[in-house]
Amino acid sequence: MGPGSRLPLSPQRARQPPILAPRAFQTANSSIPAQLDGLRVLFCTQDMDSAFQRTRAVLASTLPGVEVRQCHRLEAGAAMQHVDVVVPIAVPITAGMLGASPRLKLVIQFGVGVDAIDIPAATRLGITVANIPSLGTGNALSVAEHAIFLTLASLRHHGAMRRALEAQRLGVPEGLTLWGSTVLVVGYGNIAQELVTRLQPFGCRVLCLRRSAWPEPRTGAAADLEDVGTFPDDIPRLAAQADVVILTCALNPSSVGLVGASFLAACKPGVHIINIARGGLLDRAAVAAGLRDGTIGGMGLDVYWDEPLGSHPSHEGDGIADHPSVYLTPHVGGITSVSYNNMAEILAGEVQRLLQGKLPSHPLNQPVNARLPLACRAHAMAGVE
Numbered sequence: 001m002g003p004g005s006r007l008p009l010s011p012q013r014a015r016q017p018p019i020l021a022p023r024a025f026q027t028a029n030s031s032i033p034a035q036l037d038g039l040r041v042l043f044c045t046q047d048m049d050s051a052f053q054r055t056r057a058v059l060a061s062t063l064p065g066v067e068v069r070q071c072h073r074l075e076a077g078a079a080m081q082h083v084d085v086v087v088p089i090a091v092p093i094t095a096g097m098l099g100a101s102p103r104l105k106l107v108i109q110f111g112v113g114v115d116a117i118d119i120p121a122a123t124r125l126g127i128t129v130a131n132i133p134s135l136g137t138g139n140a141l142s143v144a145e146h147a148i149f150l151t152l153a154s155l156r157h158h159g160a161m162r163r164a165l166e167a168q169r170l171g172v173p174e175g176l177t178l179w180g181s182t183v184l185v186v187g188y189g190n191i192a193q194e195l196v197t198r199l200q201p202f203g204c205r206v207l208c209l210r211r212s213a214w215p216e217p218r219t220g221a222a223a224d225l226e227d228v229g230t231f232p233d234d235i236p237r238l239a240a241q242a243d244v245v246i247l248t249c250a251l252n253p254s255s256v257g258l259v260g261a262s263f264l265a266a267c268k269p270g271v272h273i274i275n276i277a278r279g280g281l282l283d284r285a286a287v288a289a290g291l292r293d294g295t296i297g298g299m300g301l302d303v304y305w306d307e308p309l310g311s312h313p314s315h316e317g318d319g320i321a322d323h324p325s326v327y328l329t330p331h332v333g334g335i336t337s338v339s340y341n342n343m344a345e346i347l348a349g350e351v352q353r354l355l356q357g358k359l360p361s362h363p364l365n366q367p368v369n370a371r372l373p374l375a376c377r378a379h380a381m382a383g384v385e
Helices: 049-062 073-082 095-099 119-125 139-155 158-166 190-202 220-224 235-239 261-266 284-293 337-355 374-381
Strands: 040-044 067-071 085-088 106-108 128-130 182-186 205-210 227-230 244-247 271-275 296-301 326-328
Touching: 040 049, 040 073, 049 067, 049 337, 067 073, 073 085, 073 095, 085 337, 095 119, 106 337, 119 128, 139 190, 139 244, 139 271, 139 296, 139 326, 139 337, 182 190, 190 205, 190 220, 205 235, 227 235, 235 261, 261 284, 284 296
Parallel strands: 040 067, 040 085, 085 106, 106 128, 182 205, 182 244, 205 227, 244 271, 271 296, 296 326
Antiparallel strands: none
């Protein structure tokens, strides 16, 4: 299957929106004012270069007057001052950075999570903030697959396998199976729904916790969950059953440090913790203690308290990153050719909407005096679509 190919849906997911096919764009000359040639888009990262390269290629073929730039995360504040659109990837966008960017009109996350963007400050300044939803883009299913990859690495003791090879030993270590185990998924957004569908064929019991109450009757993938609850009230009951806990929920004030000492105390000894959501969901001190005393039998982490991993010296020495039962990946859960091809197309479409004086498809704020391009302001005010 080549890059950008659409994946077949499983029967359980056939009722869900499919992965988006590449969309047809208007040409650069249709309904876009000539005065707006030279609109600048900035990718604030050099780590995830394929996101920049793919989006630049799409824009070059559809909107050749748009300039797409890239900067290192440490240079984002200065580079933002001279562009119209910022695409942050693992880069905090602070009130100070926004306030020093008089030309900036749109901050659009290349993905879902916007916890590192100061949305209230953007709203005050007339800057629109948006994201790219995970469902239908390939992002949610890519992250779900990665969660299973980390789960299997932890259950089968991937690090011990590597050490056995180095020692020229065979038949060790003895691993655990997903079959017959109980998996607790925390959160029930798009990623979790893709994950639940993929876990069930392994023959495991799947439970789920989420913040809001569950509807009755449960429908879709939720109908097949063995048990459900809400956090924090149902954590003791469901965590006590779990061999594996997979975190998929959003990071906000109610979920910071969700997996802490009390959560771990409710779990089975030797529980495996998988985090593909946000590093702040884990209480770092509690996790380090759990690894030392065996409360946690293994961990798979794709996200961290500070990114990139090791960038904050105050967290050195707690032993988490170097623990033999911790498996680390560099925040790549959603990074596949399928998701990046689709997301580049979507981002290019959002730039086109801006040029036409339209709001983004998925705005996360509503600035009273949004900084629409001046040449398009009357167009937008008139409600022309």
